Amino acid sequence: MRNSSIEICGRRERTGFALLAGFAAVCVLASPVAAQDKVADFYKGKTITLYVGSTSGGGYDLYGRLIARHIGRYIPGHPSLVVQNMPGAGSITLTQFLYNAGPKDGTAFGAIFPGAIMQPLLQDNVHVKYEPAKLNYIGSANSDSYVCIVRNDAPIKNFSEAFTKQITLGASGGGGSTVDFPTLLNNVLGTKFKVVRGYPGSSQISLAIENGEVQGTCGVGWSTVTTAHANWLRDKVVRVLAQENLKANPAIAKLGAPLTISFAKTNEQRQIMELIYAQPTFGRPYVAGPDVPADRIAALRKAFSDVTKDKEFLADAAKIKLDIDDPLDGDDLQALIAKLYATPPAIVAKTKAALIPK
Numbered sequence: 001m002r003n004s005s006i007e008i009c010g011r012r013e014r015t016g017f018a019l020l021a022g023f024a025a026v027c028v029l030a031s032p033v034a035a036q037d038k039v040a041d042f043y044k045g046k047t048i049t050l051y052v053g054s055t056s057g058g059g060y061d062l063y064g065r066l067i068a069r070h071i072g073r074y075i076p077g078h079p080s081l082v083v084q085n086m087p088g089a090g091s092i093t094l095t096q097f098l099y100n101a102g103p104k105d106g107t108a109f110g111a112i113f114p115g116a117i118m119q120p121l122l123q124d125n126v127h128v129k130y131e132p133a134k135l136n137y138i139g140s141a142n143s144d145s146y147v148c149i150v151r152n153d154a155p156i157k158n159f160s161e162a163f164t165k166q167i168t169l170g171a172s173g174g175g176g177s178t179v180d181f182p183t184l185l186n187n188v189l190g191t192k193f194k195v196v197r198g199y200p201g202s203s204q205i206s207l208a209i210e211n212g213e214v215q216g217t218c219g220v221g222w223s224t225v226t227t228a229h230a231n232w233l234r235d236k237v238v239r240v241l242a243q244e245n246l247k248a249n250p251a252i253a254k255l256g257a258p259l260t261i262s263f264a265k266t267n268e269q270r271q272i273m274e275l276i277y278a279q280p281t282f283g284r285p286y287v288a289g290p291d292v293p294a295d296r297i298a299a300l301r302k303a304f305s306d307v308t309k310d311k312e313f314l315a316d317a318a319k320i321k322l323d324i325d326d327p328l329d330g331d332d333l334q335a336l337i338a339k340l341y342a343t344p345p346a347i348v349a350k351t352k353a354a355l356i357p358k
Contacts, residue, residue: 179219
């Protein structure tokens with residue numbers, strides 16, 4: 001058998017033709033292992049900061065801290081994780097930090113509101129210093145359900161009465177679903193909600209509801225209601241007025257809460273609401289800034305996907321009543337955001353108009 005000199009895995013070797021395929025296979029198998037080792041070498045002994053774009057104590061904070069406790073076991077090199085809250089402007093503050101000033105080496109990622117992703121597309125008056133499609137999406141912890149809730153002593157008892165009676169709703173200061181969702185309902189369907197903006201986060205909105213400063217809120221995550229305020233439903237402090245999703249959540253439907261989109265009277269109204277309600281599909285998105293090495297993003301995405309299937313993680317989530325429903329992998333979330341940003345301009349323009357408070 002004639003020998004030949006070839007390069008195998010970066011080294012020059014002399015071998016027979018019959019062995020070439022075997023050496024090639026070794027190289028193919030070694031490459032992913034070598035890549036993982038490279039990522040592990042980087043993360044070994046390091047600390048990753050998981051930022052949360054809301055105040056402490058709310059649903060996003062609970063999810064972030066739960067993920068931080070478990071995900072390190074699935075990241076090559078097993079780095080430690082710390083959680084840091086960075087609230088502001090519906091988590092736009094955090095998103096801008098990750099995009100511009102945050103570490104670009106894979107040692108920082110964050111939990112942001114879906115609105116921080118969608119507002120640059122849907123609101124002309126939002127001046128942000130980032131491009132959502134250029135963020136690196138790690139995954140979404142669940143496909144959330146959003147609801148309108150009102151105090152039991154509020155003057156409206158069902159969603160239909162929101163078209164004829166006015167109540168006050170608490171909302172965040174900068175943006176986010178607690179601002180956008182009731183504004184959408186007012187402008188598209190004709191509800192009469194009075195939206196009181198300026199609360200730093202969901203914890204403060206919740207306190208305002210309990211104190212009677214406002215009579216309810218819309219655009220709040222169902223998981224936030226069931227975890228941070230489980231007593232509200234049990235003690236009949238609030239009632240669920242409606243669901244703000246593309247499809248009904250069976251548990252919420254049992255409470256007699258209809259889908260707000262079912263009140264759309266025209267196809268155009270439905271299209272506008274569908275674009276907004278795409279957000280709950282990625283109810284708890286986690287992102288890193290641009291320019292992070294691709295192998296580290298791939299490792300974080302795989303770790304995120306793996307941890308959402310981990311039995312210990314799921315058991316801890318169940319203990320504190322956090323829903324891990326239909327989590328979204330990073331690759332799928334990246335593709336979804338690209339698709340949303342390719343929406344026809346005419347529909348985008350009408351949706352933008354629907355989000356301007358009047």
